[in-house]
Every structure is written in structure tokens, then in C-alpha cells.
Amino acid sequence: MPAILQLVDVWKSYDEVKALCGLNLEVFRGEIFGLVGPNGAGKTTCLKIIVGLLKMDKGSIMVNGIDPTIHPYEYKRLIGYVPESVSLPDYLTVEELLIYSGKIRKVPNEVLKQRIDSYLKIFDLEEKRKTLILQLSRGMKQKTAMASALIHDPDLLILDEPLIGIDPAGQHAIKQIFNKRVEENKTVFLSTHMLDTAERMCNRVAIIHKGKNVATGDLRHLRRLSETGEDATLEEVFLKLTEETRMEKKE
Amino acid sequence: MSIFRDLYMFKVKVFLGALRSSKSSLLLIAIYVLGLLPSSVGMSLTVVNLVKGGIDLTTYVDLFSIILNVIFVFLLLFSLRGYVAYEYEQNVIFTSPVDPRTYLLASLLTDITAISIFLFPAYLFLIIIIVSLQLSVLSTAMVVTCLILVSFFIYFIKTSLSILESHLQNIIIRAIIVLVAALLLFPAVEYALQHQIGYSKLPYPSTLVTEIVLRSIQGSPLNPMLIFGVLTYFSLSLILFLHCSKIILFLHCSKIDIYRYAKPIPLVSPFDTSMRTQTIKTGQNIRFFSKVGSYISLNIESKSLQIFLIKKEIVRMTRDGSFFIVLLFYVLLSIISFLSRSSEAAFPMLLFLLSFYAFLVPAMLMSNWRIVEQDLLWIPITAGLDFVFITKAIMYTFVITGFTVPAILILILSVVNNFEPITSLVLVASSSIIGSSINLYTAMEFLSKKRRATPSIMISYVAMFLSGLLISPVYIYALANIFLGFDILIRIVFAVPTLVYSVAIYRVFSKKIERKALNIELS
Numbered sequence: 001m002p003a004i005l006q007l008v009d010v011w012k013s014y015d016e017v018k019a020l021c022g023l024n025l026e027v028f029r030g031e032i033f034g035l036v037g038p039n040g041a042g043k044t045t046c047l048k049i050i051v052g053l054l055k056m057d058k059g060s061i062m063v064n065g066i067d068p069t070i071h072p073y074e075y076k077r078l079i080g081y082v083p084e085s086v087s088l089p090d091y092l093t094v095e096e097l098l099i100y101s102g103k104i105r106k107v108p109n110e111v112l113k114q115r116i117d118s119y120l121k122i123f124d125l126e127e128k129r130k131t132l133i134l135q136l137s138r139g140m141k142q143k144t145a146m147a148s149a150l151i152h153d154p155d156l157l158i159l160d161e162p163l164i165g166i167d168p169a170g171q172h173a174i175k176q177i178f179n180k181r182v183e184e185n186k187t188v189f190l191s192t193h194m195l196d197t198a199e200r201m202c203n204r205v206a207i208i209h210k211g212k213n214v215a216t217g218d219l220r221h222l223r224r225l226s227e228t229g230e231d232a233t234l235e236e237v238f239l240k241l242t243e244e245t246r247m248e249k250k251e
Numbered sequence: 252m253s254i255f256r257d258l259y260m261f262k263v264k265v266f267l268g269a270l271r272s273s274k275s276s277l278l279l280i281a282i283y284v285l286g287l288l289p290s291s292v293g294m295s296l297t298v299v300n301l302v303k304g305g306i307d308l309t310t311y312v313d314l315f316s317i318i319l320n321v322i323f324v325f326l327l328l329f330s331l332r333g334y335v336a337y338e339y340e341q342n343v344i345f346t347s348p349v350d351p352r353t354y355l356l357a358s359l360l361t362d363i364t365a366i367s368i369f370l371f372p373a374y375l376f377l378i379i380i381i382v383s384l385q386l387s388v389l390s391t392a393m394v395v396t397c398l399i400l401v402s403f404f405i406y407f408i409k410t411s412l413s414i415l416e417s418h419l420q421n422i423i424i425r426a427i428i429v430l431v432a433a434l435l436l437f438p439a440v441e442y443a444l445q446h447q448i449g450y451s452k453l454p455y456p457s458t459l460v461t462e463i464v465l466r467s468i469q470g471s472p473l474n475p476m477l478i479f480g481v482l483t484y485f486s487l488s489l490i491l492f493l494h495c496s497k498i499i500l501f502l503h504c505s506k507i508d509i510y511r512y513a514k515p516i517p518l519v520s521p522f523d524t525s526m527r528t529q530t531i532k533t534g535q536n537i538r539f540f541s542k543v544g545s546y547i548s549l550n551i552e553s554k555s556l557q558i559f560l561i562k563k564e565i566v567r568m569t570r571d572g573s574f575f576i577v578l579l580f581y582v583l584l585s586i587i588s589f590l591s592r593s594s595e596a597a598f599p600m601l602l603f604l605l606s607f608y609a610f611l612v613p614a615m616l617m618s619n620w621r622i623v624e625q626d627l628l629w630i631p632i633t634a635g636l637d638f639v640f641i642t643k644a645i646m647y648t649f650v651i652t653g654f655t656v657p658a659i660l661i662l663i664l665s666v667v668n669n670f671e672p673i674t675s676l677v678l679v680a681s682s683s684i685i686g687s688s689i690n691l692y693t694a695m696e697f698l699s700k701k702r703r704a705t706p707s708i709m710i711s712y713v714a715m716f717l718s719g720l721l722i723s724p725v726y727i728y729a730l731a732n733i734f735l736g737f738d739i740l741i742r743i744v745f746a747v748p749t750l751v752y753s754v755a756i757y758r759v760f761s762k763k764i765e766r767k768a769l770n771i772e773l774s
Binding site for chain 2: 048051052053054055072073074075076077079081083087088089090091092093096099100101102103104105106109112113132134148
């Protein structure tokens with residue numbers, strides 16, 4: 001199966017602090033992939049490097065075979081991104097933000113109109129169409145950001161802690177969208193520290209710890225790898241694997 | 252008593268928090284001091300000279316009453332919001348078992364402390380007057396007492412009306428506030444239109460206070476009725492305030508405390524240059540200006556992406572108040588320049604002054620752009636949009652705004668005064684072209700990780716300094732035109748290289764901006 005996203009030996013440090021130490025990842029088409037790890041493991045740094053907000057010190061990234069250092073604009077048009085703490089232009093209305101997001105991604109006007117109507121309906125934002133973003137609640141802002149990230153129908157949707165601050169109905173809508181995208185052979189790549197979310201939503205996960213990929217695979221594979229037994233939860237697997245890494249480092 | 256003291260100390264520390272936390276706040280204080288001290292000295296010396304030359308009491312009672320009443324009305328209109336409390340007070344004090352009366356008294360004392368600290372240029376103003384005019388102890392005491400009494404009078408009335416508004420929450424109390432404001436301003440409006448009534452003929456609190464102060468300074472005898480009047484007004488305001496405190500006490504005793512009525516407002520410490528404070532202010536601006544700015548909106552139909560992005564910038568500037576600030580800046584500048592000109596011959600200088608400050612406009616616009624847009628850059632960066640579209644949209648919008656607003660004003664003034672405006676228009680055009688590119692370049696330079704924490708105001712100073720340097724050849728062109736009196740043909744001939752120079756600077760910095768844009772990192 002061809003990988004939609006491929007990270008090979010990615011390194012990144014902030015001054016003296018190493019955030020990523022030779023991270024390798026492979027994410028395939030038509031899956032929901034979770035990046036899990038403790039605080040400071042390098043999840044957000046990894047996501048920001050993929051979407052082009054940070055530059056890596058060393059390594060390579062490809063999305064659908066496109067190298068961002070050669071074709072940065074084509075590369076980015078394949079991606080939709082929602083950051084963890086969403087800042088949106090407070091001075092625009094919900095509809096205006098979606099128009100802006102679509103325009104800068106060169107979505108044709110007719111398609112853009114249809115998608116705006118469709119996503120406003122899906123995210124239950126129709127009544128807020130003409131409302132300034134400033135006046136929205138945190139959850140509504142998150143849903144608006146999600147609609148904005150989907151407006152150009154990206155092949156790869158990247159989300160940093162996507163369910164935080166969203167009400168149960170919103171979470172349900174988001175899960176349905178993820179499933180629909182998988183049916184359309186698109187990919188969802190999310191980072192989360194909520195292990196139950198990752199367990200329920202993702203086909204495969206990668207556990208990263210101290211900037212390295214400790215293990216990748218579905219839950220069954222990870223259970224085998226960590227020798228935690230057939231009924232072990234992702235939390236138990238996670239604790240075992242990260243603990244082992246810690247012990248290895250100490251030795 | 253110890254709760255009262257602790258509460259007071261806590262509130263003062265929070266209020267002055269910005270001064271303790273940031274060096275740039277100290278820089279702002281230095282600018283405040285350096286900016287106001289010369290004005291205080293200048294104004295006090297003007298008053299001293301006026302008094303020594305003999306003043307017309309009626310005119311100056313009218314003049315000072317207008318100033319006092321405008322301040323009073325400005326503060327009074329805040330009562331329409333009802334009783335307000337800072338968010339931190341709601342979170343920290345209102346959730347603890349503090350008696351509302353203790354809180355109110357601590358607030359009163361904090362406000363007095365804060366006002367006393369920040370009014371220090373006024374002390375210098377008073378000291379110079381007292382020393383220069385060799386006022387007696389009695390006259391000095393009279394002046395100082397009157398000023399203190401009128402300050403308390405305004406404070407008591409404002410606080411009482413706020414409490415009443417929160418307590419009663421009906422239209423009558425709001426109507427009373429508006430009516431009082433209208434009554435206070437009526438003589439000023441009438442004075443400006445017909446010049447018949449004026450404050451000096453009416454027994455307003457401001458009239459009595461200014462007359463006592465001016466007579467004390469002048470050394471004229473005081474009518475005891477004036478003192479009686481001031482004391483009466485003060486006593487009435489105090490009674491009203493105490494009555495409103497009783498309302499609070501009653502509410503507290505009946506288990507319905509004032510805290511329930513206090514509307515939360517964010518705390519903005521004086522001289523606070525932090526991004527948090529700027530964001531709060533921007534949020535307030537957007538709430539206010541979006542009502543006006545909603546007439547201009549983004550729509551899907553734009554065919555050109557560049558025009559769409561320019562329109563988006565215009566929408567932002569309308570809704571975050573940037574455009575209003577530019578308008579206000581030029582209106583105030585025009586009024587000041589117009590009032591301060593001595594003769595028709597000074598008109599070219601007036602236009603020069605008006606266009607001289609044009610280089611400040613891109614700095615003002617860029618400062619707002621940084622506050623509003625810095626955290627939003629992730630949207631275009633992750634969208635796969637060539638960042639040059641964004642930088643061009645910003646620069647074009649800034650050039651258009653920086654040129655159009657003053658140009659319209661200059662053209663109007665030129666037509667009214669029958670004067671040729673070429674020099675000023677060239678100066679305004681060059682200032683906006685050079686200023687916009689340099690300000691954007693500086694903003695991009697400070698987007699780098701190590702410099703991102705630099706306060707917006709510091710970045711504006713750097714950009715203004717650079718702009719001033721590079722615009723200086725254009726100033727030389729303008730001054731040469733004024734003082735050497737070139738005819739229109741030579742002015743036009745010299746205008747061409749001046750504009751070419753500005754465009755060249757613009758292009759050089761545009762290239763630098765494009766290179767910078769490729770390497771933006773947002774952590």
C-alpha cells in the first residue's frame with residue numbers, strides 16, 4: 001500500500017533542547033492514524049514540521065510522493081490542518097473565514113459555495129454563518145477551524161488534539177467526518193494525549209517518546225510488542241512501552 | 252481593617268502590575284514623562300504670563316469649565332455600563348468572603364492612589380503656578396482644596412450612578428445619566444454656536460470651582476457664596492454616594508450582594524504593552540467597530556486573488572479600528588495645525604506639517620496588523636499560498652490608506668485656500684510608499700523566533716526610525732519647495748525623481764520581504 005505521508009530520520013531541536021531525534025513514520029491512504037505520546041514527546045513539533053510551520057534540522061518528508069522543499073505549494077494543498085489552540089481572525093464572520101480559506105487554496109467559486117453550505121450544516125453552524133468569530137464559544141471556534149481545514153477537500157487532514165473543547169454532538173459529527181474520509185480513501189492524521197480517543201478512533205497509532213517513534217501499529221500489534229496481554233488497553237500498552245524506553249535510556 | 256489593607260495593597264499591586272513585569276512599560280512611562288513634563292511647564296508658564304498680563308475672568312471661567320465638563324461627561328457616560336469590576340476581582344475577590352463595603356472602600360482608595368500617581372504632571376503644573384505667582388498659603392490651600400473637592404464630586408456622582416444603574420436596571424436611570432450629561436454640555440454647545448450663555452452665567456459646579464481657582468490665583472476677593480456653593484455640591488454628592496453604599500449594605504444584609512450586579516471587564520494596566528493587553532483592546536475594538544464595518548464584507552465573487560486579499564485587509568482595518576485611528580489622527584492633526592496657524596502665509600507650512608506626519612501612519616497600521624494577525628499567519632502558511640500575495644496585499648492596502656486619507660484632506664484644504672498641493676501630495680505619497688515597505692520588513696524581521704516576544708511598540712519605534720531616515724531626502728525636497736519658492740513646473744520636475752526614489756526603496760524592501768517570507772517559522 002502506498003504511503004501518503006512518509007517521515008524519514010527527522011530531527012529538530014530548539015536551541016539546546018532536542019524535540020525530534022530521528023523520527024520515522026509511515027501513514028497510509030484510507031486510515032485514521034494517531035500520534036500519541038506524553039507531554040513534550042514532540043507530537044506538536046512533528047505536526048508543525050509536516051504542515052510547514054517549522055523547518056526540520058535534518059531528514060525528509062513526503063506527502064503523496066511530493067517533496068515540500070521542491071514543490072512547497074503543491075505539497076501544502078494536499079494538507080488540511082487544525083492546530084491545538086486555534087487562533088482565528090476574530091474580525092471575520094464564520095462564512096467569511098470559510099471563503100478566505102477556500103480562496104487562498106484556490107477552490108473554484110461554485111465548489112466553494114457548495115462546500116461552505118455543506119460544512120456549516122454538518123458542524124451545526126448554519127445559524128452562526130454571519131456571526132463574528134469573536135462571538136463564538138471555544139467549541140464553535142474549533143468546529144469552524146475544522147470546516148476551514150476541510151474546505152479544499154485535502155488528501156491528508158492533520159489535527160492536533162482535535163476533540164478538546166468540543167461537545168459530544170460535535171465529537172460525534174467529527175468522528176462521522178473522519179469515517180467518511182476514510183471511505184473516500186483519504187487520510188486523517190491526529191495527535192492526542194487522550195488514549196481512549198486514539199483507541200476508539202484510530203486504525204493505527206504511533207507512540208512517540210522523547211522525539212523517537214517507540215512503536216507503530218494497530219492495537220493488537222502493539223499488545224504483542226509490549227507483551228501486555230490480549231485485553232490490555234492502549235493506556236497499558238503505552239505505559240509499558242514508554243516505561244521500557246525510559247529504562248533502556250537509564251541503562 | 253487588615254482585610255481592607257490587604258485588599259487595597261493587592262488592588263494597587265495588580266493595577267501597577269505592568270510596571271513591574273516589563274521593561275517596555277518603563278519605556279512607555281519614560282515617554283509619558285518626557286512627553287507631558289514639557290507640556291506641563293509650557294502650560295503653567297502660559298497661565299502665569301496670562302495672569303500677570305491680566306485675564307478676562309469670564310472668558311477663562313468659560314474655557315476651563317468647558318474642559319472640566321467634557322471630562323466629567325466622558326466619565327459620566329461610563330456609568331451607563333452599570334457597576335463594573337475587573338475579571339480578576341470577580342475570580343479572586345468575589346469568590347472569597349469579603350464584605351462588599353470593604354471592597355468598595357478599597358476600590359475607592361485604589362482609584363485615588365492610581366489617579367494621584369498618574370496625575371503627577373499636574374502637580375508640576377500647579378507648583379510652577381504657585382511659585383511663579385507667589386501665591387499666599389490661603390490661596391494655595393483654596394486652589395488645592397477646590398481641585399480635590401471637584402475630583403471627589405465627580406467620582407461620587409459617577410460611582411453612585413453606576414450603582415443605581417446596576418441596582419435599578421431601568422431606562423429611567425439611564426435617561427437621567429444622559430440628561431445630566433446633556434445639561435453639563437449644553438452651555439458649551441450654546442457657547443460655540445451663539446456665544447451668549449456660557450458657563451460663567453450659570454451656577455454649575457465647574458463654574459464655581461474654576462471661578463474660585465482663578466480668583467485665588469489672580470488674588471481677587473472671593474464671594475463666600477462661591478465657597479458655599481462648592482461645599483453644597485460636594486455634600487450632595489457625598490450624601491448620594493453614602494446612600495448608594497447603603498444600597499450595597501442593604502443588598503449584602505439581605506443576601507443579595509452587589510457582586511451579582513458587577514459586570515466583568517478585563518483589566519488593562521496603564522503602560523501595559525503585553526500582547527495579552529493588546530489583544531484585549533483589539534477584541535473591544537472589534538466588538539465596537541464591526542457594527543460599522545459590517546457594511547464592507549468579504550464575498551465569494553472576487554475573481555482576482557490579490558484583490559480579494561486586499562479587500563480582506565480593508566475589512567480587517569475597518570473592523571479592528573485601524574482605519575478609524577488614521578482618520579482620527581488626521582482630523583486631530585488638521586484641527587491642531589489649523590488653530591495654530593498665525594496667518595494665510597503660513598498655509599504651505601500647515602500642509603507640510605500635515606504631510607510630515609504621514610510616515611507615522613504605516614507604523615500605526617503595522618502595529619495593529621502585528622497584534623491582530625501575528626497569531627493568524629498559520630492559516631496562509633499552511634494553505635499553500637505564495638506568501639508574496641499576503642505581503643503585497645498588506646503593502647498595497649497600507650499605501651492606499653496612508654495616501655488616500657491625507658490626500659483627500661490636503662486637496663480639500665488646498666481648494667478652500669486656493670493653494671497648489673503638489674509638494675504635500677508627493678510627500679504623503681512617498682511617506683506611505685516607503686513607510687509601508689519598511690514597516691512590513693521590520694515586522695517580518697521581528698517574526699523570527701528569538702525576536703517574537705519584542706513588544707509591538709518597540710518594533711514600531713524601530714520602523715519609524717528607519718522610515719524617518721529613508722524619507723529624509725523627500726523632506727528636503729518639500730522644504731526646498733517651501734523656502735526657495737520654486738514655481739509649479741520645477742516642483743513637478745523634482746517630484747518625478749522623488750517618487751522614483753520612493754518606488755525604488757519600496758522595491759528593494761519588497762524583495763527583502765519576499766526572501767524573509769520564505770523562511771517564516773511559527774513555533
